[in-house]
Amino acid sequence: MRLSRYGGSPNIGVFAAANESFALAAANSDDQFVRDLEEALNVECTRMTVAGSYLIGSLTVMNSNGAVVSGLAEEHELKTIRRFLPVLALDDRLNAAGNNILANDSGAIVNPNMSDPSLRSIEDILGVECVRSAIAGIETPGAVCRVTNKGIAVHMGASEEDMALIADVLKVEPHKTTLNHGSRLLAPCVIANSKGALIGDTSTPIEMGRLEEALKLY
Secondary structure (H helix, E strand, O other): OEEEOEOOEOOHHHOEEEOOOEEEEEOOOOHHHHHHHHHHHOOEEEEEOEOOEOOHHHHEEEOOOOEEEEOOOOHHHHHHHHOOOOEEEEOOOOOOHHHHEEEOOOOEEEOOOOOHHHHHHHHHHHOOOEEEOOEOOEOOHHHHOEEOOOOEEEOOOOOHHHHHHHHHHHOOOEEEOOEOOOEOOOHHHEEEEOOEEEEEOOOOHHHHHHHHHHOOOO
């Protein structure tokens, strides 16, 4: 685990996405942020935009099988991702894929308002079953949790039903925590895979310990 920030912000998860093999970071990321990402997660990092935006983490979700990005992504951006993985440009009004889809290599939980055609397309590209659900009453499950193939850090407001669903669909044991000194929205605060985590630098030692337990990084 390592602490970092993107520019002046501890909300690093908004600006990057990762799977087991590689990471994508905002095109204007500084060298230190990219080094932190590569070393913490043991991956190679590529700078890019999605839909002309630096909000890579909000607009992108990946597992080992594929990637889903905003339907507004440009062809040259899709081509960059296709160097690594098959990619779906999500043609849905809910096209902030990173916020609306929570996925690992075992399953995915998606915004309960996601359309049937989009759900099927996401299942095809990620190679997993998708289940619609809010978590902690919030309809953007990808924004409230951070999942890997080994564990998941979950919003403090998640119900027992939410926790049971997460364990059933994603096949990992859920643990609740906050990050960035009390933030309940976890995805903006951390980028992670099964090898490591890069955490917003306002997170407390207690929060870091809880995250380490949640993602089984020991």
